Amino acid sequence: MGLNKKTVDDINVKGKRVLVRCDFNVPLKDGVITDETRIVAALPTIKKLINDGGKVILCSHLGKVKNGPNEGESLAPVAVRLSEKLGKEVKFVADYNVTGEAATKAVAEMKDGDVVLLQNTRFRGKEETKNGEEFSKELADLADDYVCDAFGSSHRAHASVAGVTKFITEKGGSNVVGYLMQKEINFLGNAVENPVRPFVAILGGAKVADKLNVISNLLEKCDTLIIGGGMAFTFLKAQGLEIGKSLVDEEKIDYCKEMMAKAEKLGKKLILPVDAAVADAFPNPIDAEIPVDYVDVENIPADKIGLDIGPKSAELFAEAAKTAKTVVWNGPMGVFENPVLAKGTIAVAKALAETDATTIIGGGDSAAAVNQLGFADKMSHISTGGGASLEFLEGKELPGVAAADDKE
Numbered sequence: 001m002g003l004n005k006k007t008v009d010d011i012n013v014k015g016k017r018v019l020v021r022c023d024f025n026v027p028l029k030d031g032v033i034t035d036e037t038r039i040v041a042a043l044p045t046i047k048k049l050i051n052d053g054g055k056v057i058l059c060s061h062l063g064k065v066k067n068g069p070n071e072g073e074s075l076a077p078v079a080v081r082l083s084e085k086l087g088k089e090v091k092f093v094a095d096y097n098v099t100g101e102a103a104t105k106a107v108a109e110m111k112d113g114d115v116v117l118l119q120n121t122r123f124r125g126k127e128e129t130k131n132g133e134e135f136s137k138e139l140a141d142l143a144d145d146y147v148c149d150a151f152g153s154s155h156r157a158h159a160s161v162a163g164v165t166k167f168i169t170e171k172g173g174s175n176v177v178g179y180l181m182q183k184e185i186n187f188l189g190n191a192v193e194n195p196v197r198p199f200v201a202i203l204g205g206a207k208v209a210d211k212l213n214v215i216s217n218l219l220e221k222c223d224t225l226i227i228g229g230g231m232a233f234t235f236l237k238a239q240g241l242e243i244g245k246s247l248v249d250e251e252k253i254d255y256c257k258e259m260m261a262k263a264e265k266l267g268k269k270l271i272l273p274v275d276a277a278v279a280d281a282f283p284n285p286i287d288a289e290i291p292v293d294y295v296d297v298e299n300i301p302a303d304k305i306g307l308d309i310g311p312k313s314a315e316l317f318a319e320a321a322k323t324a325k326t327v328v329w330n331g332p333m334g335v336f337e338n339p340v341l342a343k344g345t346i347a348v349a350k351a352l353a354e355t356d357a358t359t360i361i362g363g364g365d366s367a368a369a370v371n372q373l374g375f376a377d378k379m380s381h382i383s384t385g386g387g388a389s390l391e392f393l394e395g396k397e398l399p400g401v402a403a404a405d406d407k408e
Contacts, residue, residue, distance in 0.1 A: 003189040005404040006176040008045055008147055013054030015112055019143035019168075020045065020178065021160050021400075023150040023384065024060035024078045033077050038152075041384060043085060045149045045178035046115070050086070053112040057142055058082075058090075059098075059160050060150065061122040069096040069123040079117045090115045096123045099138035107142050121160040128159045136163030143168065149178025152363075152385035154400025165403040177404045180384065185401060187360050187381040188392040191328050192221055196358065200324035201393075202317065202348060204229030205331030205365065208252040213394040214330070219262055221395075224269040224324070226317050228309045228333035228344060232273050235260070236297055244278065246306035271320055273297055275310030277334065277341060282307070286337045308334025309344035317344075318351035327352055330362030330393065336369050345369050353378035362389040 022042045027034045049056045063073040079092035091114070095102035098119045106116050121128045127135035136159040140146070146168045148154065153161050165175040177185065191199070201222040203211055208231045218225055227235055233246040238256035263270035277292040278300060294310040295301070309317070314333075321327055329352060333344030352359045353375040361367050361379050364386030370376055383389040391398055 003185050003193065003401070004407045005182070005185065005401065006174060006407055007182050008048055008176055008178055010407070011145060011174045011176055013049055013052050013145055016054055016144040017057060017107060017110070017142065018049055018054045018145045018147060019057045019059060019139060019164065020049065020147040021150045021153070022058055022060045023152040024075060025062050025152065026078065028072070028077065031072075031077055033081055036081060038384065039078065039081055039085060041180055042149060045147065045180060046086065048179070049147070050113050050115065055107070055110040055112060056115045057107060057118065058115065059118045059121055059139065061128070061153065061160070062120050063122070065120065065122040065125070068125070069120070073120055073122075075117060075120050082115070082117065086115065088115065090117050092117050093119060095119055098124055099135070099142060103142060121158070124159070129156075131157050131159050131163040133163065135159045137167045139164040140167030140171070143173070144171070145173045146175045147178050148175070148400050148404060149180045150400065151181050151184040151383070151388055153388070154181065154385065154398045155388040155391045155396075157399035162399040162403045175403060175405050177401070181401070183381065184383060184385070184389075187358075188362070188383060188389055191326055191358070191360050192217075192393060192395065195221065195326040197326070198223040198324050199326045200224045200226065200321055202226040202228070202321065202327065202329040203331050204231070204333045204345070206230035206247060208234045208249045208256065211331070211390070212252075212255065214390060215259055216262070217395040218328075218393060219259065219266060219268055219270070222268065224271060224320055225263065226271045226320055228273055228313065228317065228348070229331050231331075232309070233306055235272050239272075241297055242300055242302060243306060244300045244302050244304045246300070269320070271316065273309040273313035274316060275312045276300060276306040277308035277310055277343070278304035278306050281305060283335065283338050283341070286335065287339065290338065290340050292340055308341040311343070314344050314347035317348055321348065321351045322355050324355065324357045326358045326360070327355065328360045328362060328393065329366050330364070330390065332365050332369050336365070346373055349373050349375045362386070362393060364389075
C-alpha cells in the first residue's frame, strides 16, 4: 500500500473551493451532542484551510440513516458547535438533497475563508453507500480540490470518500489527506509496514472470527503477539484445555491451531492467558456486581464462564509489552464495562502508559477503555476509526487512503 500521500500542506487553496470529508458522526441525545471529540479532531485541518484563504465546504455522514432523511440525523447541531469552536459562522445547508440548488447557491456566495457545512451525506442513501457516480460528480462539481480527513470512514468506498476523487482529478484538482488522516497513516501504516522493533501486538475482544486476517497478518509483522479477551478461549480450547462455558468459536478451532503452528514456524512468540477470572454466568446487567474466582487456565471448572484475564496473565502481558519499542493494541482483555472484569484491560492500559515505546491504540473498545481510564494522554496515538484501523492491521488497502494523490 502506497502510504506517502499528498497532504493539505502540499496544496495552495487560496481563492479555491475545497471540499473536506470530515468525520462528524457524533453521538446525539435529544439533538444535543454528547461527545465532541470528532469535531475537535477536525479543527486543525479546517483552520489551516481557512487561514490559507480557501472556501471551505465540509461534508460528513451521521448515524446509519436507516429510514431516510430525518431531523434526528441532521448535521444542524454540528454546524452550531463548529461555529463556536472556530469563532466564525459555519453556514449550514439544511437541504436533504445535500448537493442541490441550495448547496450550489451557498458555495457561489462564499468569500475566501468562509465555511459551509453540507447536510448528512447518507441522506442520499445508496447513492452515497454504493459509491454512485452521479452523487460523486455532484459533490465534485461544488469544489476545485478535495481533502479526506475522515479516517473512521476511509475503509468504506463511499461517494464522499472515494467516488468524488475521480471527478476532482478529471478537472485537474488535487485529492489530499488532512492532518488527522496523515497522523493515522503515519502511526498505523508505519507500525505495521515498518515498525521499530521489538514490535508487540496485543489483540482482545470477543470473537476470533472478527480478527482472522488481523491475527494472520500481524504474526508475519510482529515479534510477539499477545491474545486476550473472549477470543483467547478458542485458542485455549485449540490447545486441548477445558474452557467451561466460556465464549468459543467452534468453527475457528482449527484456524487457531494453524495460527499457533504459524507462530512457531516463523519463530514468533504467541502469548495466551495463563489464568482467568471465572463466574457462574455473564453479568446481567453488564455492570452488575459479580463474584469471580481466579483460576489457572488448566483448571477452569466445566460450569463456569471466563470473563477476563487473571492477575498472572495481566503481569505476563505487561512484562511482554514493556520489552517493546512499538506496541499496537486492539480489543479489551475482558468485559471491561464491568468494574470487576475490567482489571485485565486496566493492567494492559497501565503497562502501555508506563512504557517509552510508541503505543498505538486501534480505535473502538480499546480507545474507549483508554479514554475512560484516563490514560489517553500517555499513548502515542489513539486511532479515531475502529473498523478502519482493523483493516489497516490486516494489511488491506483503504479506499479513502488509496484515492488520495501520491507524493511525487
